[in-house]
Amino acid sequence: MPYIAEISRSNPTAFLFLVDQSGSMDDKMSSGRSKAQQVADVLNRTLATLITRCTKSEGTRNYFDIGVIGYGANGAYNGFQGALGSSVLHPISAIEASPLRIEERQKKMDDGAGGVVEQSIKFPVWFEPHASGGTPMCQAITKAAEELVAWCDSHPNSYPPTVLHITDGESTDGDPEELATQIRQIQTGDGPVLMFNLHVSTSGANPVEFPAAETGLPDAYAKLLFRMSSPLPDHLIRFAQEKGFKVSMESRGFMFNADAVQIVDFFDIGTRASQLR
Template sequence: MYSAEINRRQPALLLFAIDQSFSMKDPWAQTGKSKAEALADAVNNMLGNAVLLCSRGDERVYDYFELGVFGYGADVTPVLHGSSRDQACLPVSQVAENPLRVDTMTRRVPDGAGGVVSMQQKMPVWVDAETNGMTPMVAAFTTLEPVVKAWCTSHPTSFPPIVINVTDGASTDGDPRDVGARIHDLGTDDGKALVFNVHLSGLTNQPVLFPSSVAGLPDSNAKMLYELSSELPSSMLEAAASMGYTVTAGARGFLYNADATSVIDFLDIGTRSVTPTGLKELTDGTDRPEGTEDV
């Protein structure tokens, strides 16, 4: 399970729900930016890395991923530039071709040796910071559920969808665990959908990263987000360990009081973890024989 090769006939889905409530205006510790601004930077960084992972030297971008980003606050809506309610998830080549704009900023990119480095680059921007409304997490997951279900039906042999929810607070419209469990029960022949959660904090409290139990979690909201989160498959455990994180069997895809660096790393784990068996000709520098590029 969780070992399907990623190719253009079997793409992977990366789907994000990002909190855009009023409280996201608050500063994110040590970033010099609001939570909304720093989170938008992290999401754009991840989207840029996904494009790079699917690119060749001739600038072709191969559709090994489909990407969707929903914001939730005053409303729940697709916020990835070029997407819409009718087409919430876009092939990575379409994402690459259609940024909102291009800014200059610091990006964390793979160094080719299993780590990441920071560098100044021109960076496409697909998602802008927004802050408005409450934190309707139930509505967000309820909106994602049919998107995940339809995608699984259309891609029965693909790597299961990865859903990542990023928030700085508690749900204001009820308990999202039931709808989260329904999403997790969806899936493909390769396994159930993966639901991960990231909690942002403006505090300098010690973060809790990839816990395997509720021990050490400070409150009921942290425990709720933990229970809402899937266990990391072995490939993701390895990806997290390669980034220097301490993970054990049973660790869940959950960060509490996460700092900016941890969030950037976490968003990249979804893309990096599927590359050992998929994207082989892109990650080892080899080309496939002519006529087999779609495989």
């Protein structure tokens, strides 16, 4: 049974985010923010959460290697800058040590008396929102595959990497389906790479969450992204069910027409790997 390897400092896992940064990501969501801004905020918050999961009394344990590949007007590129710009995948301790900046953000909090107050919090930023050009999805998946082949060769016994792909449009450099099939064939001894796909929408249509079949999906593009997605492993099925999603053994890691709330859930579920030691 795959996806059961214990995650440890000697056998970490990897999370690789593929983020569409094409021009259409500048469209505004119901939150009033652009899709690019919304995705960047959730990704930065997710990175902070992953650091917290790896933090023990003696410091940050390198349970995870993390990378971001953006794609848009400049092709496919490392989504990190500064000290993290030299390579795509980095141990979580390097992520913790190298944010681009720390922002002061206002967060609404319960005041304990039935009201709401704003509290200032520190918000680390590793990934910047951008939106320009076309959607070279095939180039991004190819770059991801190159990174993951090398990673799996170096970590043959680890829980396999997870690719979380966020997009709002169709590929402009070819059909990505065969490339997605190839990336899902890269593997460690614990199973093949997981690829989950999130379609970000401003349409206001109801999201489709973790479907079990492509029948009933609204169009050919939704069906394509469904076919590009991995089935959810057992432990992610259980976690999704705990969050209130109706998922089955056939459900795939795919959301269509996702809004701001679904983006948060997608990142949270997608980064719940197996047990940490």
